[in-house]
Amino acid sequence: MASQGPELEIVHLLRAVTVELGLHSSRFARRNALHPTDVRALIALMDASRADEEMSAGRLGALLGLNSAGTTSLIDRLERGGHVRRVRGRADRRKVVVEVDEKAVELGQAFFGPLIDRTVELLQGYDERERAAIRGFLEGVRDAAVAEEG
Amino acid sequence: MASQGPELEIVHLLRAVTVELGLHSSRFARRNALHPTDVRALIALMDASRADEEMSAGRLGALLGLNSAGTTSLIDRLERGGHVRRVRGRADRRKVVVEVDEKAVELGQAFFGPLIDRTVELLQGYDERERAAIRGFLEGVRDAAVAEEG
DNA sequence: GTCGAGTGTCTTGCTCAGCGAGATAATACG
DNA sequence: CGTATTATCTCGCTGAGCAAGACACTCGAC
Known part of the structure; x- marks a missing residue:
């Protein structure tokens, strides 16, 4: 094998x-007494926050493949744990914007930071052509997975 | 970003x-009306089968991080769906060896085969040094993730 | 303005994956 | 043989997520 x-x-x-x-x-x-879904949600929220985009409850749920009921209970859970805040949308007051708490961001960075640092370090050990190969390969696999939605 | x-x-x-x-x-x-856990189980079973190893109920559960009750119901589910057979161990008759059904293997290959083929194809587009870089990077990331068990 | 359709979130009641505890059955060891 | 150990299964429960629908807000037509 x-x-x-x-x-x-x-x-x-x-x-x-x-x-x-x-x-x-x-x-x-x-x-951190979280479920896999909670982690995925926090990652999505941090991505959105880094991109300066607002993440509404509905959008978050759609991203994770949850229905509205599941989304509500996910946010309830995260809010109960103090990882997240609900804020009513200003423009559209039906919406609920979900904001990550600073502590959750720090928690995540403390946990995933070392692995990211190590990966960056690894990458610095390669020359430009090798890095291009790695990047190209990953892009190719990602695109192939995306394309495979038959 | x-x-x-x-x-x-x-x-x-x-x-x-x-x-x-x-x-x-x-x-x-x-x-295929499967849960994420079921897919992980089938993959583990196919790996074991390819390596010509017997996979007992307990070992499968441990691999997936389930307790014995969860493992039993997982195997029940897979058996009900016809993806898997229970076979009493010959040497140790307490054990239950879980065997994947041929159809499940084919199903999996039909689904994941194209993506694997595409990936192999991608890899063939690189020369030996580039492939070595890709391999080395992936090994490094894997090892870093394994090492990060603090 | 205000009526209605549309949209975003929450509530209710349910199903089922997985857990803890313990029962059962087979093996190993004295 | 009898006791300890190991492998699996059974029972009762918790809780994530679903379907259906209630509720709240927005927006366009009139």
């Missing part, structure tokens, strides 16, 4: 990476 | 890849 040609070995390796990153996330979840 | 240096861009790309691969798995899950 370890002798299936160099390409399949890398495919297998990529899967191992996704598995380990998933396990890493679930360690974060368990440690 | 897209201008954070070449290294962080790749880190972000890697996350996008894991997200998209996760979504791809969940499309497979939904289409």
Whole structure:
């Protein structure tokens, strides 16, 4: 099984990476008494915040594939844990904008920071052509996964 | 956000890849009326089968982080769907060896095969040094994630 | 303005994955 | 043989997420 040609070995390796990153996330979840969905939500919220976009309850739910009831209880859960605040939208007052608490952001950075730093460090060990190969490969896999929606 | 240096861009790309691969798995899950856990279980079972290892109920549960009750109901579910068979262990008759049904294997290959093929194809577009960089990077990330169990 | 359709969120009642505790069955070891 | 250990299953429960619908706000037509 370890002798299936160099390409399949890398495919297998990529899967191992996704598995380990998933396990890493679930360690974060368990440690903070969060569910996998909660972690995904927090990540989406932090992304939005970094991009200076408002994240409404509905948009968050859609992103995570939850219906409105599930979304409400997700936000309830996060709010109860103090990770998130509900703020009524100013422009459209039906909307609920979900804001991440500063402490949650710090918590996440403290947990995922070292791994990100280590990855950046790894990448600095490669020259421009090698980095381009890595980037191109990842882009290719991402696009292939996106395209595979038959 | 897209201008954070070449290294962080790749880190972000890697996350996008894991997200998209996760979504791809969940499309497979939904289409076959399976839960995420069921998919993870089937993958673990196929891996074991390819490596010619027997997978007992307990080992499967441990691999997925389930307790014994959860493991039993997981296998019940998979068996009910015809994806899996229970076989009493010959050597140790307390054990239950879980075998994947041929059809489930084919189903999985039909679904994940194209993506794997596309990935192999991508890899063939790189020379030996570039492939080594990709492999080394993935190994490094995997090891970093494994090491981060503080 | 105000009426109605449309949209965003929350409530209610339910299903089912997974947990804890403990029962049952087979093995190992004295 | 009998006791401890190991592997799985059963029972009762908690809680995430769903479907349906209530409620609140917005916006366009008149």
